[in-house]
Amino acid sequence: MAALELLERDGVLAGLNLREVADVAGVTRGLVYHHFGTRQSLLRSALERFARNRRATVIRRGEIPGPERIRTFVPGLVDDPVSVRILALLILDGAEEFVALPYAKETRANLERDVDAGILTGDVDPDALQAGVLAAAYGWALYRKAFASSLGREASELDADVLEMIERMWQTRHSSK
Numbered sequence: 001m002a003a004l005e006l007l008e009r010d011g012v013l014a015g016l017n018l019r020e021v022a023d024v025a026g027v028t029r030g031l032v033y034h035h036f037g038t039r040q041s042l043l044r045s046a047l048e049r050f051a052r053n054r055r056a057t058v059i060r061r062g063e064i065p066g067p068e069r070i071r072t073f074v075p076g077l078v079d080d081p082v083s084v085r086i087l088a089l090l091i092l093d094g095a096e097e098f099v100a101l102p103y104a105k106e107t108r109a110n111l112e113r114d115v116d117a118g119i120l121t122g123d124v125d126p127d128a129l130q131a132g133v134l135a136a137a138y139g140w141a142l143y144r145k146a147f148a149s150s151l152g153r154e155a156s157e158l159d160a161d162v163l164e165m166i167e168r169m170w171q172t173r174h175s176s177k
Contacts, residue, residue, distance in 0.1 A: 018042065040093050047086045062106055066114045067167060070133065074163050077141035084141040104130065129169075136166045 002025035018039060022032040036042040057076075061069050077084055090098045101107070104127070111126035120129075140147075140162050148155035 040090065043086050043089055043093070044098070047083065047090065050083045050086070059106070062110045065117070065119050066111065067119075069110070070137075070167055071163065074137045074140065074166055075159070077137055078144065078159055081141040084138050087138065088142060101130065101134070133166060133169055136169060140166070 002021045005024060018032050018036065019029050021042065022029040025032070032042075036045060061072055064072075087100070091100070107130045108126045111120065111124065111129060114120045115122055115124060115126075144155045144158065144162070148158050151158070
């Protein structure tokens, strides 16, 4: 999608000009304005498209135990952080209809299944665990290069260590079985 290409090329602070999106997409400006109207609407549409494309992955990931879900989820965000950037832009833009956790029900059901299987303790708050793990994973996907640079290290060198720290958030809720 042209909007994502421009965000990657120019960065988020350059803004997203709907005229330039139309030019890059090879469509008329009127078509982009008619279909989307605002930058926020365009970003929301891009995020919804991304979410639809990822739905099968989310459902498939839900079939595996929690710790393995984390081991596949976090590297996926690191490998393709565009969706996280779009989420951040929508939040910063104050998108009122924005849904931060589009798979909250599915994830809650997966966590409750992990409790039933003894993978997590019965006193776990699935919503708090979901929010905390996602905040850590999204934060790493957004800030990894800046954090690594500040630490004088390569981001790829820190990825495994950060993933381990996120997994430990999960492990504090494991049962002692």
